[in-house]
Amino acid sequence: MHISDATASTAPRQAAAPYRERLSPSLWMVVSAALAGPMLAVVFAPIGTLPAVAIGLAAALLVVVLLVAGSPxxxxxxxxxxxxxxxxxxxxxxxxxxxxxxxxxxxxxxxxxxxxxxxxxxxxxxxxxxxxxxxxxxxxxxxxxxxxxxxxxxxxxxxxxxx
Missing domain, CATH: 2.30.29 (PH-domain like)
Structure with a gap:
């Protein structure tokens, strides 16, 4: 689809933020938080290896995503x-x-x-x-x-x- 020059000039322009920075956690903090996954997998190991690994991976991913997304x-x-x-x-x-x-x-x-x-x-x-x-x-x-x-x-x- 082609946008004509007239349409492009009347479209509202977003003002770019002069500065934006996410204060995300350090790599060591992310690695430490990801260790929650293997620990949780050990807890669920009696249920079975596959469910324990799946729960551990899901928990590790969730913790890391929440840490980064929740950063100011x-x-x-x-x-x-x-x-x-x-x-x-x-x-x-x-x-x-x-x-x-x-x-x-x-x-x-x-x-x-x-x-x-x-x-x-x-x-x-x-x-x-x-x-x-x-x-x-x-x-x-x-x-x-x-x-x-x-x-x-x-x-x-x-x-x-x-x-």
Missing amino acids: VVTVADGELRVGRAHIGLDLLGTPVALEGEEARTARGPGLRRDAWHLLRGGIDGVVRVPVEDDRDPVGEWVFSSRTPERVVAAISLGRRTG
Whole structure:
């Protein structure tokens, strides 16, 4: 089927998200979760080998799919920062900071403010720290994990300039 130029120009265009990242579990976490399958197969072994193996494979696959599908997503789009289920307008945010190495470790631990909202994932070293500049918001800053914190900071900064 051919789409004419007139149809293509009047069709609504989706605005591409400047940034999107799934904070999926590390490979070691997925492998560890998949070990639930063989353990469950051992439990069902008295029933029979074939059903036990089938149940074990199904359980391992289900656990891995749930781990990946249930992972939080970081998105910067449409004038909003979304981290997991939480969201905030980019106009309410201050200047974001990308942290890695020792700075990220400090931000995740002793440097984490008590009024900070955070979503931190083990196995993801990078951290983004974004101050909240809304006086009515009891949260002072957002601190969250990212594999590419510099890209998140760039997307937030770009969104704040264009928004």
